[in-house]
Amino acid sequence: MSEGLIFDRVGVQFGSRIVLSDVEAQFAPGQIIGLVGPNGCGKSSLLGAVAGLLSHRGEITFNGRGVDAQNLGYMPQHSQIRASLSVLEVVLLGRHEQLGWRVSADVLEAAYGILGSFGIEDLASRPIHALSGGQQQLVLLAQRLLRAPRLLLLDEATSALDLAHQLRVFEILRAYVERTGALVMIAIHDLNLAARHADGIMLLRNGGLAGSGRFDDVVTPQVLRSVYGVEAEVLTSCRTGSVIVPLARVREGSVAPIRLSP
Numbered sequence: 001m002s003e004g005l006i007f008d009r010v011g012v013q014f015g016s017r018i019v020l021s022d023v024e025a026q027f028a029p030g031q032i033i034g035l036v037g038p039n040g041c042g043k044s045s046l047l048g049a050v051a052g053l054l055s056h057r058g059e060i061t062f063n064g065r066g067v068d069a070q071n072l073g074y075m076p077q078h079s080q081i082r083a084s085l086s087v088l089e090v091v092l093l094g095r096h097e098q099l100g101w102r103v104s105a106d107v108l109e110a111a112y113g114i115l116g117s118f119g120i121e122d123l124a125s126r127p128i129h130a131l132s133g134g135q136q137q138l139v140l141l142a143q144r145l146l147r148a149p150r151l152l153l154l155d156e157a158t159s160a161l162d163l164a165h166q167l168r169v170f171e172i173l174r175a176y177v178e179r180t181g182a183l184v185m186i187a188i189h190d191l192n193l194a195a196r197h198a199d200g201i202m203l204l205r206n207g208g209l210a211g212s213g214r215f216d217d218v219v220t221p222q223v224l225r226s227v228y229g230v231e232a233e234v235l236t237s238c239r240t241g242s243v244i245v246p247l248a249r250v251r252e253g254s255v256a257p258i259r260l261s262p
C-alpha cells in the first residue's frame, strides 16, 4: 500500500538523545487516527517530523511521496496568534497562499461556513486575543480546515474544549474525512475519546511504537500497565466500544508525602 501515511523505520532525536526509533506503521486515507501515549513519549516530535519541521531518520511518505506542504494542515500543541487580527482574518490565513488584495466571495463563504459549523460565527469580528483558550483552539482548527488539506495533523486540538465542543469537533472531522478522503492524525491524551472517535490508533511508548491498528486490538490492560504504568479495566460498551477505567498507578516504591509549611 503506497496510499496513505507510511512510517518506515522512522527515528527522531534531539542531539544525542533518541526520542523515537524504528517506528513502522501505515494508515490508509479517509480515516481519523488517534496518536496516543504518555507525556514526553514523542507524539509532538513525530507530528513535527511528519510536518517536515523536525529532521528524522527513515522515511515518511503520504500517498507515495514525501509530505507536501500544499497538502498539509498542521496545528501544533501550543498554537497562539499574537498579531491583532480578527477571528475571520485568522481563519482566512488558512488560505494565505491564494489570498490576493481581495478575498473572493467563495473563500469568505467557506470561512463563515466553517465558523458556523463550530457554532462560533458570532465571534467573526472579535480580536483573536480577546477569546478564551477553547475559543482560540476552535478558531485555529477552523483555519486549518479552510486549507482543505489531504493530511491534517492536530496536536492536542481538543485539550481546551468542553464535552459538547469535543463532540462537535469530532463530528466535523468525521464529516471532513468522509467528504474528502483526507487523513486526520490527532495527538490526544483522552483514550476514551480516541476509542470512540478514531478509526485506528498509534500508541507510542518511551523510545518508539507500542502498537498501531484498531483501538481494541492495541489497548489492553497489559499494554496500559506496561506503557502508562496504570492498572485499568477495559470495558466494552455496545454503544461506544471500549471504555478505559483507570484504577491505580502501578506502584514503584512508596511516594513521599508532600509537606506544606503552615
Ligand SMILES: Nc1ncnc2c1ncn2[C@@H]1O[C@H](COP(=O)(O)OP(=O)(O)OP(=O)(O)O)[C@@H](O)[C@H]1O
Pocket (backbone or CB within 6 Å): 014, 019, 037, 038, 039, 040, 041, 042, 043, 044, 045, 046, 077
Ligand atoms: N526542542 C527539543 N529539544 C530537546 N528535547 C526535546 C525538544 N522537544 C522535545 N524534546 C524532548 O523529546 C521528548 C518527546 O517530547 P514530545 O513533546 O514529542 O512528547 P509528547 O509525547 O508530545 O509529550 P506531551 O504528551 O507531554 O505533550 C521529551 O522528552 C522532550 O523533553
